Amino acid sequence: MSFGFNKFLKKILPKRLFYRALIIVAAPIIILQVTISIVFFDSIWIKANKGMTRSLVSEIKTLFDVYRSENKENIQFLTNSYKKNFDFVINIKKNENLPITKSDRRFSPMDRSLRREMKSTFGQNYWFDTVTYIDLVDLRIQSDDKIIQIFFSKDKIAPSSVRIFVLWLTLPSVVLILIALIFLKNQTRPIVNLSKAAKRFGKGENIENLRPSGAQEIREATFEFDRMMKRINKHLTQRSEMLSGISHDLRTPLTRLKLQLALLDKKETSKKMAEDIDEMEKMLNDYLQYAKSQTEEKSVKFDLTNMIKDLLKKYEPSKYDFISDEIFYFNGRENLVKRCVSNIFENGLTYGSKIFVRVTKSINNLILIIEDNGPGIPKSEYVNVFRPFYRVDKSRGLNKSGVGLGLSVSLDIAKSHGGNISLFERKGGGLIVKISLPF
Numbered sequence: 001m002s003f004g005f006n007k008f009l010k011k012i013l014p015k016r017l018f019y020r021a022l023i024i025v026a027a028p029i030i031i032l033q034v035t036i037s038i039v040f041f042d043s044i045w046i047k048a049n050k051g052m053t054r055s056l057v058s059e060i061k062t063l064f065d066v067y068r069s070e071n072k073e074n075i076q077f078l079t080n081s082y083k084k085n086f087d088f089v090i091n092i093k094k095n096e097n098l099p100i101t102k103s104d105r106r107f108s109p110m111d112r113s114l115r116r117e118m119k120s121t122f123g124q125n126y127w128f129d130t131v132t133y134i135d136l137v138d139l140r141i142q143s144d145d146k147i148i149q150i151f152f153s154k155d156k157i158a159p160s161s162v163r164i165f166v167l168w169l170t171l172p173s174v175v176l177i178l179i180a181l182i183f184l185k186n187q188t189r190p191i192v193n194l195s196k197a198a199k200r201f202g203k204g205e206n207i208e209n210l211r212p213s214g215a216q217e218i219r220e221a222t223f224e225f226d227r228m229m230k231r232i233n234k235h236l237t238q239r240s241e242m243l244s245g246i247s248h249d250l251r252t253p254l255t256r257l258k259l260q261l262a263l264l265d266k267k268e269t270s271k272k273m274a275e276d277i278d279e280m281e282k283m284l285n286d287y288l289q290y291a292k293s294q295t296e297e298k299s300v301k302f303d304l305t306n307m308i309k310d311l312l313k314k315y316e317p318s319k320y321d322f323i324s325d326e327i328f329y330f331n332g333r334e335n336l337v338k339r340c341v342s343n344i345f346e347n348g349l350t351y352g353s354k355i356f357v358r359v360t361k362s363i364n365n366l367i368l369i370i371e372d373n374g375p376g377i378p379k380s381e382y383v384n385v386f387r388p389f390y391r392v393d394k395s396r397g398l399n400k401s402g403v404g405l406g407l408s409v410s411l412d413i414a415k416s417h418g419g420n421i422s423l424f425e426r427k428g429g430g431l432i433v434k435i436s437l438p439f
Helices: 002-012 017-068 072-085 109-122 161-202 216-262 267-296 304-312 334-351 406-416
Strands: 089-094 126-129 136-143 146-153 300-303 320-323 329-332 355-361 365-372 420-425 431-438
Touching: 017 072, 017 109, 017 136, 017 146, 017 161, 072 089, 109 126, 109 136, 161 216, 216 267, 300 304, 304 320, 304 334, 304 355, 304 365, 329 334, 334 355, 334 365, 334 406, 334 431, 406 420, 406 431
Parallel strands: 320 355
Antiparallel strands: 089 146, 126 136, 136 146, 300 329, 355 365, 365 431, 420 431
16 A cells, blocks of 8 residues: 555656755745644634624624613713724614625635624624725614614724734745745756766767866766766777777788789689778778767757758669658767668668658657668567677678678667667568667
8 A cells, every 4th residue: 555655656746856855845834834824723813803703793782782772862972982982983774674685705704703793692683794895894783673884994803913924924935935946956956967967978979067066965976977977088089099090000901912912813812802801991991980980079950851861862762762741850960870870771772672761759759760671680680680790691691791880880879879779570571670869
């Protein structure tokens, strides 16, 4: 049962740290304010209102009894005294009846208290109105063929301190919550900045001027993240430099081998060996170009739909179908993304005669789907084909060009942007490649 309750709380509670911290700060203040308001309203205000109303009704009952005594001297004296001492305005209306329409408010504490006391004293022979006048109550009492109309201030039955109490109860609470909002915003901003920096770095972007701020623990986490980021960037730079050195060292002997093969008499043998050397050069150049672009290129916002159209222009229109209902923009390293998509296109057209391309959008990702009508890949090989230099001989054939780096490079590029590549079997034969890129 507790597990179900915890699961329910996780669903309704906010997910972001700022709003959770705001609940921790604001909830006690609001609960305390509501509790004090209820206690005050129930124990103080209602009881004070009830006592004041009962005292007023007793005064009115005394006045009513004197009016019924028919003693004109006492009536005039008491009327003048009530007007002078209690600020009552008293009118005697002869040959009139009580109004039929009800003007008292059903859920008003003041009206409810006055109605209760008047009913216990005068039965049904009364009528009052607390709505028409802002500060006055119009009270009428039936006495035989006369109506005794009394106007008195609402302060006589409603404590005037209620508004002040509510003001001083709510105003400090609002001010405290606003101050808490400012402090919470300042405390959560460094965490948000660190999260954004980690997300951008995970996509391969360069992070500059990451300044530690906030609480000590957040500063330490930001500082350590910055150190880790610099170590990784240094490692990537060293790898790129090392590969550049390897490229320089290998090209010289490969060139000498080409010259020596050109001087051989056995042309058929030299031709085959030259093809192997060309393949080695292509493999080396492709990987070096990828490593160089990965470390040097910066992220920009570009039109993914237009980029795909440009890539497809180099193929004959009969070799592809492209479906896209709208323009999709993506923030990333354009040349790397172009290389990733181009590798998939080349694979599809190498092992099939036509590719089918479409771009869609999910909640958080741009999804590029490429289908081909080739022989496909066995499901057991879906993981292996992303390994560098791996070839699926039975399904894809040995006579095809390539060095086995296309899919591994494409997957590396997709993951460096926070995305992924998935493979699926196509109905009717072929392969479906799904590239997911977060936006």
